[in-house]
Amino acid sequence: MDIFGQALLDYHSNNYTEDIKTYSSLDEEDSIPLPYLFRDFKEMPPLEQKALKLATGKVLDVGCGAGNHVLYLQKKGFETTGLDASKGAIKVCNLRGVEHTVNKKILAYSESKFDTILLLMNGIGLAGKLFDLGTFLNHLKSLLNPNGQILLDSSDIIYMFDQDEDGGFWIPNSENYYGEVTFTMEYKKQKSEPFYWLYVDFNTLQNACLANGMNCELVISGEHYDYLAKLSNRQ
Template identity: 70%
Template sequence: MIDVFGMALKDYQNGQYTEDIKTFSSLDEEDVIPVPYLFRTFDEMPKIEQKALELARGNVLDIGAGAGSHSLYLQNKGLKVTALDNSEGAISVCKARGVESTVKNSILNYSEENFDTLLLLMNGVGLAGKLKNLSAFLQHLASLLQPNGQILLDSSDIVYMFEQDDDGGYWIPDDGSYYGEVEFEMEYKGHKSKPFDWVYVDINTLQNACESNGLNCELILSGEHYDYLAKLTLK
């Protein structure tokens, strides 16, 4: 399987940046992920990410680390950080940029160590894929926590992407699936990824899922665009 995301990161790292990653989803036809954005500094990050990095403490697992921007910031602050990503290219870029501890794996297959902070930024909860997987996903994350550990994650309520009626309600398709479930494909320099499932979870749905899985869920910050940062801890 072609590591489309990793290819783009490696090109940028090696000074061969000429185009961005195109995304195609079941929600909108085409969008882009600007590759330089994945290499952003703390000052260039949205408030939600900055807040999460300020709250991170102890031994940190940066899940879906990408180019390692969050890991590097925390490492430079003196924290012990492990950057985890399923992309070979992402991990090689993390190493090239100076991240000291990296793991190439998917989070669901990882169980080597316990952490004080699990970081899932850029809608990291999306890795659950579908809402029906959220409970198992949260349980697995909880199993990686130290007793007083925390999970810091952000997501969005994508209800705004649906049409509104005159009463201010939203026209959400009634096909039995959760409206935050999206199928994505990525394309870079003519190479396409396989389609993959991704889920955006609204805060109420997340809080209910946490409640039924023995986790506290605290809303830390709401962003400007239906996005939010939440902190999850063991009950």
């Protein structure tokens, strides 16, 4: 069931009647406004704009969605490929003029190498769980050309937990990393299967990179516990 892709197709076809609802293990109900998934460069948050400005060479946009980042880079003359597991998302990308697309999960893709890999809108979340982050990073590393880079943004969601008087945070299930979240999406009364999504604080990401032979540089911090990081192979 491609809920995300169907929502993108509906919006692109001028059949926009509702947004995607999300339910998470953090006991929160939220929504993903479909117009935001079709934003242009001027509407993107500063972290995304900065990442696109830092892109070089041949680019892979992982979890490309409706193709916003790819279309921007195409216009700038970059050879850019949009990859997404959603068939509907890839169809929308093609309809919008994205020249190179791949309809696969990133862990199933190994056909080419790139100078820049983008994982925006918390694309590192595709790793699912902290335990799997090393495997995920190593696969990304295998897709990099020499001197290539990975640009990703994520958030430290510690702020979502109650804080003690001594400044510590009360995390109900301390056995798991607090950035591991389970999501379910709903669109037009259809619900997706639950899936894991990872939010990783910068220090944890940096430690994971060091353990897997990668450099991790903080490029810029956002206004709300978010950040943009640049990863590269350790020389």
